[in-house]
Amino acid sequence: MIKAKEIHISGLVQGVGFRPFIYRLAYEYGLKGCVENNNLGVTIIAEGAESAIDLFISDIPNKAPLASSIESINSKEIHIQNYDAFTITKSQSVSDEITEVSPDISVCDDCLADMKNQKRRIDYPFTNCTNCGPRFTIIKDLPYDRIKTTMKVFEMCPECKKEYSTILDRRFHAQPVACEICGPEYKMYFEGKEITNIHSIVDLCANLLEAGKIIAMKGLGGYHLVCNAFNEDSIQQLRVRKNREGKPFAIMFHDVESASEYLYMNKEENDLLTGWRKPVTLLKIKKEIAPSISIQLDTVGAMLPYMPFHHMLFEKLNMSAIVLTSGNIFDEPIVIDDDEALAKLGRISDAVITYNREIHNRT
Structure with a gap:
């Protein structure tokens, strides 16, 4: 019936x-x-x-x-x-009650594969699909649709529109869908120059980190200050510039194998570290990386790459871990505005890496 x-x-x-x-x-x-x-x-x-x-x-x-x-x-x-x-069908706003909003989701393995072999997305650092990518940080209003996110200003190209509207495509109704033709772009500011080529940005970023420099880097929910996790002088300099005398820094490892070389983790901790959010996970130190990362503590906050840019960077780095700490001066909120990043973080970093998609919600 x-x-x-x-x-x-x-x-x-x-x-x-x-x-x-x-x-x-x-x-x-x-x-x-x-x-x-x-x-x-x-x-x-x-x-x-x-x-x-x-x-x-x-x-x-x-x-x-x-x-x-x-x-x-x-x-x-x-x-x-x-x-x-x-x-x-088109979303409806029917009451003042608000549903839960998804947090950002770390880039998935399928999208990482697309960055190797899909023409419009080879080394494209904003590759995402229905299963991954920015969510909470780009949402301006609910219900969740592209026009209510900071992706509204990026009009989809014909190929992205086709993916968006094809039921069997992994990007079917993926609101942040984009490619190198129609999506956001990175820019790097270094010694008075503006660099826009993504390969040049990644290469220079890797070289500067290996040389002990400090970089302000735009993440999903705000800017970070980044340095070599194995360079004690860089970490000490970061503490001075950030006015963060004793609080521990978080570390991003290339992969779980790199993390397990320096940190203890049980199955539950491993599952959390490698989960779909790639959250900062508090783990016990097995082998010291640099003394001042986690002063007088036997634990450290660890995370894995969650943005395509992170994966591209680690492919170029000759190190398995970087310090990734909030982009702010002590006791100030994390910076999310690009102009503010250049003005404030530009003074305490050796280079600034940004992109032209707005962060609406700080995390």
Whole structure:
């Protein structure tokens, strides 16, 4: 018997590829209807065989995207509206309640592979897809759609639009989708020069870090100050310039193998370090890197690369770890504005690396 149900899902369901997931699942069960984001979460209208709708609903929590977190699924039977197909419809703002917003997601292995072999994305440092990339830091308003993010100013090229609208494509409805033709770009300021070629930026950045210099680098949720994690003089100089006398610095390692050479970690800690967010993880020190990284402590905050630029940088570096600390002067908020970075961080760093996509939310 043909039935119709309205399904409401709340939780962390925006910015995690949830609508494309629902679209594919509905397609798999032969359902018609629609799915949309709204301020309450995600709403689905599903029309089809009653048994198919029931299986569809039961499959949602079992097959949902890894980065999502479902709090509730509520459904009710409604009148059949005779949809012709299943579609992703324009998002609606229906109340003052706000759904959860996805945090940024570290670049996935598929996108890293695209950076090696997909023509428009070879060494393109803003490569992302439905499963990874910036989320919280670029969102200006909800529901989560490109026009409500800082990606609004970057109009998709025909190829990106095609990926965005193709159901079986990994970038189907990926809001930050971009490529070298239409997306954001990096710029580096060094000794009065502006460098725009990404390969030149990465090469110079690597050379400066190996020479003991300090670099201000724009991340996802703010600027960082970066230096060689094995150069004690650089780390001491960073403490002086940043006015951070004793607090420990966090370290970014090339990979988990590099981290395990210097740090102890059990399976739970390993899983956290390598998880989809690549968070800073507090780990016990096995072998000292530089004395002043974590003064008088036997632990250090460690992380792995989470932006494409980080991966490109480590491919050029002759070191397995860098200090990555917040881009600010002691007790001030982390810098997110490009002009402020040049004015403030430019005075305490030897070079500034920025890009032209706005950070809207500081993290």
